[in-house]
Amino acid sequence: MTNNYELYKVFYWAAKTGSLTQAAKALYLTQPSVSHAIKQLEESFGLTLFYRNAKGVSLTKDGAVLYSYIEQSQTLIQLAEEKMASLKNLDSGELRIGGSDSLFKHYVLPYLEEYHYRYPNIKLHLNHGTTPEVISFLKEGRIDMGVVRMPIVDSQLEVRESIQLQDCFVAGARFAELKDVTLTLEMLLQYPTILFSRNSRARMAISELFHSYGYQIKPEIEVGSVDLLIEFARKGLGISYVTREFVTKELEEGSLFEIKLDVQLPPAFVGIMTMRNVPLSSSAAKFIELMQ
Amino acid sequence: MTNNYELYKVFYWAAKTGSLTQAAKALYLTQPSVSHAIKQLEESFGLTLFYRNAKGVSLTKDGAVLYSYIEQSQTLIQLAEEKMASLKNLDSGELRIGGSDSLFKHYVLPYLEEYHYRYPNIKLHLNHGTTPEVISFLKEGRIDMGVVRMPIVDSQLEVRESIQLQDCFVAGARFAELKDVTLTLEMLLQYPTILFSRNSRARMAISELFHSYGYQIKPEIEVGSVDLLIEFARKGLGISYVTREFVTKELEEGSLFEIKLDVQLPPAFVGIMTMRNVPLSSSAAKFIELMQ
DNA sequence: CAGGAGCTATAGACCACGTCTATGACCAAC
DNA sequence: GTTGGTCATAGACGTGGTCTATAGCTCCTG
Secondary structure, three states, X not given: OOOOOHHHHHHHHHHHHOOHHHHHHHOOOOHHHHHHHHHXXXXXXXXXXXXXXXXXXXXXXXXXXXXXXXXXXXXXXXXXXXXXXXXXXXXXXXXXXXXXXXXXXXHHHHHHHHHHHHOOOOEEEEEEOOHHHHHHHHHOOOOOEEEEEOOOOOOOEEEEEEEEEEEEEEEOHHHHHHOOOEEOHHHHXXXXXXXXXXXXXXXXXXXXXXXXXXXXXXXXXXXXOHHHHHHXXXXXXXXXXXXXXXXXXXXXXXOOEEOEEOOOOOEEEEEEEEEOOOOOOHHHHHHHHHHO | OOXXXXXXXXXXXXXXXXXXXHHHHHOOOOHHHHHHHHHHHHHHHOOOOEEEEOOEEEEOHHHHHHHHHHHHHHXXXXXHHHHHHHXXXXXXXXXXXXXXXXHHHHHHHHHHHHHHHHOOOOEEEEEEOOHHHHHHHHHOOOOOEEEEXXXXXXXXXXXXXXXXXXXXXEEOHHHHHHOOOEEOHHHHOOOOEEEEOOOOHHHHHHHHHHHHOOOOOOOOEEEOOHHHHHHXXXXXXXXXXXXXXXXXXXXXXXXXXXXEEOOOOOEEEEEEEEEOOOOOOHHHHHHHHHHO
């Protein structure tokens, strides 16, 4: 018993409308096609499904039994098709993004607001973690995309380069004497520094820079969040290494100022990671489109 | 959005087995056909349904949503097909018969026993009524077949002639003097007679017979059931007009004897009625086959 | 009662499309 | 590197689903 399921669609409409002619219209077929289809079903079961009357058809006992199953089945398919359409045009679905707290707060958030405004029925899931954590989230399929600092070298990942960030050292009023001075790395090391504690891209980048000049940077204070980096610098606890774009407000209002150095600190790029060879969900594709 | 539902069957198996190749085997297709089918579905939705891995396929988020609907839908269809098969081979279903009490008791019952023994899962419904009532049951679709006395003249009905019955007059010990006598109709009328009260075929037939000879038969007693006809005759309340085949036991044991007449009483036939132009249910077809 | 307007069934022709074979590309494991 | 598994692609083939045309039936109506 392995029927062409298409026949059930015909059966459903014939039973529902009580007329082969009406069913044909609903299915954009001709009446003989419907008649033929019903006959096929009947022959495959060895049962009569419809009484043929002068004014249409009506279900036999056996046909009514079949209908009770097929009706539900068809309804489910119709619901499925509607659901697929709503997923397609982002009337439902979800978007799962991984990244660091600071990038979320300072970079992704505005886009998320716009996205949520446009597609209010897409559920948003944000998973924060370090770059390696985000990468494994991605590989495990727990997120659709990750927003992290470049460079990323992983052949399984596809990385879209996004905005450029410039890290820098900033200090508050306590170190006002450094405002108009250009420091060397060596001079900087005389002051207490505050670095991000976790094994982040930014931390690694600055350590390497000092190392390449023969120095080693040992922070006075290590903190676990970008907000604390900023806060501690403002309070005068030391000189913080932060992303300039994330302290625009403080720099403008003067609560922090940037330390000028005689070396160029390396720029950083934000990358939007997705799995190579894994198709994007429409929600994720739309979000990436929005960010670019 | 009007898809070929056949594609959902392919999708179901692909998702269920996690492999296009396995799905192809389950459906007796080739792998490229399955691949093509899935692609069609994906294009029709504008969504990706599967991740293609080296060792098979796995559902995307969208695909998983679709599967949650389609799985149920397919299960229903499979249940429907099983149910149809069980209806076909009489593992389930019902049989609704209409007829008179006496015919049920003396004629249909043995067949019903055999039928029920062979097909214990077929539910039996017996509806008793007069011939016109049974005919309207049939026309209303409340029964599958009717067992009544002939003749039936109705172009909507198909009537299969069944066994022949012979009505006759019987009496008990009280009228022992009539045992070896052959009576004329006129002589018979001297005795008290007991007839069936309802407007039955048998009653009509005997009234007509007397009428055609210029007499009129007025029963001493009218009773509402065949059992009472027999009982009253045995008790000596009169001469009952009954169907000979229904009193075989009493005739054999001698509690009743048949009155010989000088005229031939008309024979009666039992007819099995079904609706012409309305297909028989398999349960009814089987029962009729059993009776013949 | 004849004729029309529904309905479904049947016959036969046709061509799209679903299926096939053959092959390619890719990946993982040995 | 080789082998054996996966899915994707290309192109050919032929069947089966669809069509048109028509018949047959029932009911309704003038």
